[in-house]
Amino acid sequence: MASLNKSLTVIIPAYNVEKLLEKCVESVAMQDYPKDLLEIIVVDDGSTDGTLITAEKLAKKYTNVKVIHKENGGSSSARNVGIEAAKGEYLGFVDSDDFVDERMYSTLVQAAERNDADMVQISRDEIAEDGTRLPNVVTPPATEEIISPAEQMKRLLMHVGDASFCTKITRKRIFDQGFRFPEGELNEDFYLMIHVMKYVNKLVILPEQYYHVFYRLGSNSRKNKEDRDYFPSVFTDIVRNADVALELVKKDYPELTKVAERFGFVQRLDYLLHIPVSKMTKDNGFYMDVVKNIRANFGKIVSNPLLTTKQKMYLCILAPAPRFVRKAHARVRGL
Numbered sequence: 001m002a003s004l005n006k007s008l009t010v011i012i013p014a015y016n017v018e019k020l021l022e023k024c025v026e027s028v029a030m031q032d033y034p035k036d037l038l039e040i041i042v043v044d045d046g047s048t049d050g051t052l053i054t055a056e057k058l059a060k061k062y063t064n065v066k067v068i069h070k071e072n073g074g075s076s077s078a079r080n081v082g083i084e085a086a087k088g089e090y091l092g093f094v095d096s097d098d099f100v101d102e103r104m105y106s107t108l109v110q111a112a113e114r115n116d117a118d119m120v121q122i123s124r125d126e127i128a129e130d131g132t133r134l135p136n137v138v139t140p141p142a143t144e145e146i147i148s149p150a151e152q153m154k155r156l157l158m159h160v161g162d163a164s165f166c167t168k169i170t171r172k173r174i175f176d177q178g179f180r181f182p183e184g185e186l187n188e189d190f191y192l193m194i195h196v197m198k199y200v201n202k203l204v205i206l207p208e209q210y211y212h213v214f215y216r217l218g219s220n221s222r223k224n225k226e227d228r229d230y231f232p233s234v235f236t237d238i239v240r241n242a243d244v245a246l247e248l249v250k251k252d253y254p255e256l257t258k259v260a261e262r263f264g265f266v267q268r269l270d271y272l273l274h275i276p277v278s279k280m281t282k283d284n285g286f287y288m289d290v291v292k293n294i295r296a297n298f299g300k301i302v303s304n305p306l307l308t309t310k311q312k313m314y315l316c317i318l319a320p321a322p323r324f325v326r327k328a329h330a331r332v333r334g335l
Contacts, residue, residue: 006109008169009039009088013078014096018050020214022058027099029062033106040065041082042096046072076181076188083175090169094211098166101210108169111204115146118200121168124211134215138162145205149197150253156194157245157256157263158306163190167211174199187237194245198252229276236286242267261297262306268294269311272318277330280323294319 010028014021021042028040042059044052044067052069059065070081079093090109094100104122112120123140127133138161147155155161166189179196181188197203242264249260268290280287294301294315301307301315318325 004034007037007088008090009086010092011082012042012094012096013075014042014051015045016047016049017096018054020097021054024096024099025058030102031105032102035064038064039088042067043078043082044069045078076183080180091172092169093165095166097214099212104210115204117202117204118171119168120204122206122211123209124167124213125209126213126215128215140207141205147203149200152197152203154256157259163193165189185237186234187241191241231276235271235274238267239271262304265301269315272322277326
Protein backbone atom coordinates (compact mmCIF):
# COMPACT_ATOMS: atom_id res chain seq x y z
CA MET A 1 0.00 0.00 0.00
CA ALA A 2 1.29 3.46 -0.91
CA SER A 3 1.96 5.80 1.99
CA LEU A 4 -1.16 7.56 3.27
CA ASN A 5 -0.59 10.97 4.83
CA LYS A 6 -3.86 12.83 4.20
CA SER A 7 -6.39 13.40 6.97
CA LEU A 8 -9.92 12.15 6.40
CA THR A 9 -13.20 12.78 8.19
CA VAL A 10 -16.12 10.37 7.82
CA ILE A 11 -19.50 11.76 8.91
CA ILE A 12 -22.29 9.40 10.00
CA PRO A 13 -25.72 10.97 10.64
CA ALA A 14 -27.76 8.76 12.96
CA TYR A 15 -31.44 8.76 13.91
CA ASN A 16 -33.13 5.88 15.75
CA VAL A 17 -30.75 3.20 14.47
CA GLU A 18 -29.54 1.70 17.74
CA LYS A 19 -29.61 -1.85 16.28
CA LEU A 20 -27.65 -0.93 13.14
CA LEU A 21 -25.26 1.80 14.26
CA GLU A 22 -22.57 -0.41 15.78
CA LYS A 23 -22.03 -2.40 12.58
CA CYS A 24 -21.85 0.82 10.57
CA VAL A 25 -19.42 2.67 12.84
CA GLU A 26 -17.19 -0.34 13.38
CA SER A 27 -16.90 -0.89 9.63
CA VAL A 28 -15.42 2.63 9.42
CA ALA A 29 -13.35 2.37 12.59
CA MET A 30 -11.74 -0.88 11.40
CA GLN A 31 -10.45 0.64 8.14
CA ASP A 32 -6.89 -0.14 7.07
CA TYR A 33 -6.40 3.65 7.12
CA PRO A 34 -3.98 5.26 9.62
CA LYS A 35 -6.04 5.77 12.79
CA ASP A 36 -4.37 9.08 13.60
CA LEU A 37 -5.48 10.45 10.22
CA LEU A 38 -9.06 9.10 10.34
CA GLU A 39 -11.68 11.17 12.18
CA ILE A 40 -15.16 9.62 12.56
CA ILE A 41 -18.01 11.94 13.53
CA VAL A 42 -21.34 10.40 14.53
CA VAL A 43 -24.08 13.04 14.59
CA ASP A 44 -27.06 11.91 16.66
CA ASP A 45 -30.04 13.72 15.16
CA GLY A 46 -32.24 13.81 18.25
CA SER A 47 -32.84 10.06 18.43
CA THR A 48 -35.56 8.83 20.80
CA ASP A 49 -34.19 5.29 21.18
CA GLY A 50 -30.77 4.11 22.36
CA THR A 51 -28.82 5.48 19.39
CA LEU A 52 -26.99 8.16 21.40
CA ILE A 53 -26.02 5.68 24.13
CA THR A 54 -24.68 3.27 21.48
CA ALA A 55 -22.72 6.08 19.81
CA GLU A 56 -21.16 7.15 23.10
CA LYS A 57 -20.13 3.56 23.87
CA LEU A 58 -18.42 3.38 20.47
CA ALA A 59 -16.64 6.67 21.17
CA LYS A 60 -15.20 5.15 24.34
CA LYS A 61 -14.10 2.06 22.41
CA TYR A 62 -12.49 3.95 19.51
CA THR A 63 -10.46 7.08 20.26
CA ASN A 64 -11.04 8.54 16.79
CA VAL A 65 -14.85 8.37 17.07
CA LYS A 66 -16.53 11.62 18.14
CA VAL A 67 -20.21 12.08 18.93
CA ILE A 68 -22.27 15.22 18.41
CA HIS A 69 -25.84 15.38 19.73
CA LYS A 70 -28.36 17.79 18.22
CA GLU A 71 -32.09 18.34 18.06
CA ASN A 72 -33.87 16.44 15.30
CA GLY A 73 -33.59 18.22 11.98
CA GLY A 74 -33.14 15.51 9.36
CA SER A 75 -30.22 13.78 7.69
CA SER A 76 -29.03 16.87 5.79
CA SER A 77 -28.99 18.94 8.97
CA ALA A 78 -26.95 16.25 10.73
CA ARG A 79 -24.49 16.00 7.84
CA ASN A 80 -24.07 19.78 7.82
CA VAL A 81 -23.28 19.82 11.54
CA GLY A 82 -20.65 17.17 10.84
CA ILE A 83 -19.15 19.24 8.02
CA GLU A 84 -18.78 22.24 10.33
CA ALA A 85 -16.89 20.11 12.87
CA ALA A 86 -14.76 18.15 10.38
CA LYS A 87 -10.99 18.61 10.37
CA GLY A 88 -10.01 16.24 7.56
CA GLU A 89 -8.59 17.25 4.19
CA TYR A 90 -11.09 14.85 2.63
CA LEU A 91 -14.70 14.27 3.69
CA GLY A 92 -16.73 11.09 3.38
CA PHE A 93 -20.25 10.17 4.47
CA VAL A 94 -21.84 6.88 5.49
CA ASP A 95 -25.53 6.36 6.15
CA SER A 96 -26.00 4.76 9.55
CA ASP A 97 -27.82 1.68 8.25
CA ASP A 98 -25.07 0.93 5.71
CA PHE A 99 -21.53 -0.40 6.15
CA VAL A 100 -18.25 -0.32 4.23
CA ASP A 101 -15.35 -2.60 3.32
CA GLU A 102 -12.22 -2.15 5.42
CA ARG A 103 -10.24 -1.14 2.31
CA MET A 104 -12.66 1.52 1.12
CA TYR A 105 -11.07 4.74 2.35
CA SER A 106 -7.44 3.81 1.69
CA THR A 107 -8.48 2.91 -1.87
CA LEU A 108 -10.36 6.19 -2.31
CA VAL A 109 -7.65 8.46 -0.91
CA GLN A 110 -4.88 6.75 -2.88
CA ALA A 111 -6.89 7.27 -6.08
CA ALA A 112 -7.50 10.91 -5.18
CA GLU A 113 -3.79 11.55 -4.61
CA ARG A 114 -2.69 9.51 -7.63
CA ASN A 115 -4.98 11.48 -9.94
CA ASP A 116 -5.00 14.84 -8.12
CA ALA A 117 -8.81 14.55 -8.03
CA ASP A 118 -11.21 16.63 -5.96
CA MET A 119 -13.70 13.76 -5.87
CA VAL A 120 -13.38 9.97 -6.05
CA GLN A 121 -16.19 7.44 -6.17
CA ILE A 122 -16.16 3.80 -5.14
CA SER A 123 -18.79 1.40 -6.47
CA ARG A 124 -21.60 0.00 -4.31
CA ASP A 125 -23.86 -2.98 -3.95
CA GLU A 126 -27.29 -3.25 -2.35
CA ILE A 127 -28.30 -5.82 0.22
CA ALA A 128 -31.91 -6.65 1.10
CA GLU A 129 -33.19 -7.13 4.65
CA ASP A 130 -33.03 -10.90 4.20
CA GLY A 131 -29.34 -10.69 3.25
CA THR A 132 -29.74 -11.33 -0.47
CA ARG A 133 -27.87 -9.12 -2.91
CA LEU A 134 -30.02 -6.91 -5.12
CA PRO A 135 -29.28 -5.90 -8.75
CA ASN A 136 -26.77 -3.07 -9.18
CA VAL A 137 -28.36 0.38 -9.18
CA VAL A 138 -25.25 1.80 -10.87
CA THR A 139 -23.04 -0.42 -13.04
CA PRO A 140 -19.41 -0.39 -11.83
CA PRO A 141 -16.77 0.41 -14.47
CA ALA A 142 -14.44 -2.40 -15.56
CA THR A 143 -11.38 -0.35 -14.60
CA GLU A 144 -10.60 3.00 -13.01
CA GLU A 145 -12.31 5.78 -14.93
CA ILE A 146 -11.75 9.55 -14.94
CA ILE A 147 -14.56 11.82 -16.10
CA SER A 148 -15.20 15.56 -16.33
CA PRO A 149 -17.85 17.47 -14.36
CA ALA A 150 -19.93 17.79 -17.55
CA GLU A 151 -19.83 14.03 -18.11
CA GLN A 152 -20.90 13.38 -14.51
CA MET A 153 -23.78 15.81 -14.97
CA LYS A 154 -24.84 14.04 -18.15
CA ARG A 155 -24.71 10.63 -16.48
CA LEU A 156 -26.81 11.83 -13.57
CA LEU A 157 -29.41 13.27 -15.92
CA MET A 158 -29.46 10.04 -17.94
CA HIS A 159 -30.01 8.00 -14.77
CA VAL A 160 -26.74 6.06 -15.12
CA GLY A 161 -24.59 8.05 -12.68
CA ASP A 162 -24.27 7.90 -8.91
CA ALA A 163 -25.26 11.08 -7.07
CA SER A 164 -24.57 9.70 -3.59
CA PHE A 165 -21.93 11.39 -1.44
CA CYS A 166 -21.70 8.19 0.60
CA THR A 167 -19.82 6.40 -2.18
CA LYS A 168 -17.35 9.26 -2.49
CA ILE A 169 -14.68 11.28 -0.81
CA THR A 170 -14.50 14.99 -1.59
CA ARG A 171 -11.78 17.50 -0.83
CA LYS A 172 -12.98 19.63 2.06
CA ARG A 173 -12.09 22.78 0.18
CA ILE A 174 -15.16 22.19 -2.00
CA PHE A 175 -17.40 22.38 1.08
CA ASP A 176 -15.36 25.31 2.39
CA GLN A 177 -16.81 27.36 -0.48
CA GLY A 178 -20.13 27.31 1.37
CA PHE A 179 -21.79 24.22 -0.09
CA ARG A 180 -24.10 22.31 2.25
CA PHE A 181 -26.83 19.69 1.95
CA PRO A 182 -30.31 21.19 1.48
CA GLU A 183 -32.34 20.64 4.64
CA GLY A 184 -35.87 19.24 4.52
CA GLU A 185 -35.26 17.40 1.22
CA LEU A 186 -35.04 13.66 0.56
CA ASN A 187 -33.15 13.93 -2.72
CA GLU A 188 -30.46 16.01 -1.07
CA ASP A 189 -27.42 14.26 -2.57
CA PHE A 190 -28.54 14.90 -6.14
CA TYR A 191 -29.27 18.57 -5.40
CA LEU A 192 -25.87 19.17 -3.85
CA MET A 193 -24.01 17.07 -6.42
CA ILE A 194 -25.25 19.03 -9.42
CA HIS A 195 -24.27 22.29 -7.73
CA VAL A 196 -20.75 21.30 -6.64
CA MET A 197 -19.68 19.56 -9.85
CA LYS A 198 -18.82 22.85 -11.54
CA TYR A 199 -16.16 23.39 -8.85
CA VAL A 200 -14.69 19.86 -8.98
CA ASN A 201 -11.69 19.39 -11.26
CA LYS A 202 -12.46 15.76 -12.10
CA LEU A 203 -14.26 12.68 -10.81
CA VAL A 204 -12.46 9.34 -10.54
CA ILE A 205 -14.72 6.26 -10.51
CA LEU A 206 -13.38 2.98 -9.13
CA PRO A 207 -14.71 -0.52 -9.88
CA GLU A 208 -14.44 -1.97 -6.36
CA GLN A 209 -17.85 -2.44 -4.71
CA TYR A 210 -16.76 -1.45 -1.23
CA TYR A 211 -19.84 0.51 -0.12
CA HIS A 212 -22.69 -1.73 1.03
CA VAL A 213 -26.20 -0.28 1.03
CA PHE A 214 -28.61 -1.96 3.43
CA TYR A 215 -32.00 -1.74 1.75
CA ARG A 216 -34.30 -1.24 4.74
CA LEU A 217 -38.06 -0.91 4.35
CA GLY A 218 -39.37 2.04 6.30
CA SER A 219 -36.36 4.27 5.61
CA ASN A 220 -37.01 7.67 4.07
CA SER A 221 -37.35 6.82 0.40
CA ARG A 222 -38.35 3.18 0.51
CA LYS A 223 -42.02 2.37 0.27
CA ASN A 224 -43.74 -0.32 2.28
CA LYS A 225 -45.70 -2.33 -0.29
CA GLU A 226 -48.51 -2.96 2.21
CA ASP A 227 -49.39 0.73 2.38
CA ARG A 228 -51.07 1.43 -0.96
CA ASP A 229 -51.85 5.05 -0.16
CA TYR A 230 -48.33 5.90 0.99
CA PHE A 231 -46.52 8.35 -1.30
CA PRO A 232 -42.92 9.17 -0.33
CA SER A 233 -42.11 12.86 -0.69
CA VAL A 234 -38.99 11.85 -2.62
CA PHE A 235 -41.19 11.68 -5.74
CA THR A 236 -42.02 15.38 -5.43
CA ASP A 237 -38.42 16.22 -4.56
CA ILE A 238 -37.10 14.60 -7.74
CA VAL A 239 -39.47 16.68 -9.88
CA ARG A 240 -38.45 19.90 -8.15
CA ASN A 241 -34.79 19.00 -8.50
CA ALA A 242 -35.30 18.25 -12.19
CA ASP A 243 -36.41 21.86 -12.68
CA VAL A 244 -33.42 23.10 -10.68
CA ALA A 245 -31.14 20.93 -12.84
CA LEU A 246 -32.63 22.29 -16.07
CA GLU A 247 -31.98 25.91 -15.07
CA LEU A 248 -28.46 25.05 -13.92
CA VAL A 249 -27.72 23.22 -17.18
CA LYS A 250 -28.98 26.11 -19.31
CA LYS A 251 -26.53 28.36 -17.47
CA ASP A 252 -23.44 26.16 -17.06
CA TYR A 253 -23.82 23.24 -19.51
CA PRO A 254 -26.04 24.49 -22.38
CA GLU A 255 -24.94 21.58 -24.57
CA LEU A 256 -26.84 19.29 -22.17
CA THR A 257 -30.18 21.11 -22.43
CA LYS A 258 -32.00 18.28 -24.23
CA VAL A 259 -30.56 15.82 -21.70
CA ALA A 260 -31.91 17.94 -18.85
CA GLU A 261 -35.31 18.28 -20.54
CA ARG A 262 -35.46 14.53 -20.96
CA PHE A 263 -34.60 14.15 -17.27
CA GLY A 264 -37.51 16.37 -16.25
CA PHE A 265 -39.98 14.42 -18.37
CA VAL A 266 -38.80 11.08 -16.99
CA GLN A 267 -39.02 12.34 -13.40
CA ARG A 268 -42.57 13.54 -14.02
CA LEU A 269 -43.48 10.20 -15.57
CA ASP A 270 -42.08 8.46 -12.48
CA TYR A 271 -44.20 10.76 -10.32
CA LEU A 272 -47.39 10.00 -12.25
CA LEU A 273 -46.76 6.26 -12.20
CA HIS A 274 -46.29 6.19 -8.42
CA ILE A 275 -48.71 8.74 -6.99
CA PRO A 276 -51.75 6.98 -5.45
CA VAL A 277 -54.91 7.55 -7.50
CA SER A 278 -56.55 8.94 -4.36
CA LYS A 279 -54.09 11.85 -4.47
CA MET A 280 -54.66 12.65 -8.16
CA THR A 281 -57.13 15.44 -7.46
CA LYS A 282 -57.61 18.98 -8.72
CA ASP A 283 -56.91 20.44 -5.28
CA ASN A 284 -53.44 18.80 -5.32
CA GLY A 285 -51.51 21.73 -6.75
CA PHE A 286 -48.23 19.89 -7.28
CA TYR A 287 -49.94 17.05 -9.14
CA MET A 288 -51.79 19.53 -11.36
CA ASP A 289 -48.53 21.36 -12.15
CA VAL A 290 -46.91 18.07 -13.22
CA VAL A 291 -49.81 17.33 -15.58
CA LYS A 292 -49.81 20.87 -16.98
CA ASN A 293 -46.07 20.71 -17.64
CA ILE A 294 -46.38 17.50 -19.65
CA ARG A 295 -49.31 18.85 -21.68
CA ALA A 296 -47.50 22.15 -22.36
CA ASN A 297 -44.34 20.34 -23.54
CA PHE A 298 -45.99 17.67 -25.67
CA GLY A 299 -44.01 18.72 -28.75
CA LYS A 300 -40.68 18.59 -26.92
CA ILE A 301 -41.54 15.16 -25.54
CA VAL A 302 -42.32 13.70 -28.95
CA SER A 303 -39.22 15.21 -30.58
CA ASN A 304 -36.71 14.49 -27.81
CA PRO A 305 -34.31 11.86 -29.22
CA LEU A 306 -33.18 10.78 -25.75
CA LEU A 307 -36.59 9.55 -24.60
CA THR A 308 -37.37 5.94 -25.40
CA THR A 309 -40.42 5.03 -27.45
CA LYS A 310 -41.95 3.48 -24.35
CA GLN A 311 -41.41 6.65 -22.30
CA LYS A 312 -42.97 8.80 -25.00
CA MET A 313 -45.91 6.41 -25.25
CA TYR A 314 -46.56 6.47 -21.51
CA LEU A 315 -46.33 10.26 -21.36
CA CYS A 316 -48.66 10.67 -24.33
CA ILE A 317 -51.22 8.27 -22.87
CA LEU A 318 -51.10 9.74 -19.37
CA ALA A 319 -51.12 13.43 -20.31
CA PRO A 320 -54.78 13.81 -21.42
CA ALA A 321 -56.39 11.98 -18.46
CA PRO A 322 -53.83 10.62 -15.98
CA ARG A 323 -56.32 9.71 -13.25
CA PHE A 324 -58.57 7.79 -15.66
CA VAL A 325 -55.60 5.93 -17.18
CA ARG A 326 -54.21 4.97 -13.77
CA LYS A 327 -57.62 3.73 -12.54
CA ALA A 328 -58.14 1.72 -15.72
CA HIS A 329 -54.65 0.25 -15.40
CA ALA A 330 -55.35 -0.74 -11.79
CA ARG A 331 -58.57 -2.50 -12.82
CA VAL A 332 -56.75 -4.44 -15.53
CA ARG A 333 -54.16 -5.59 -13.02
CA GLY A 334 -56.84 -6.43 -10.47
CA LEU A 335 -55.56 -3.95 -7.89
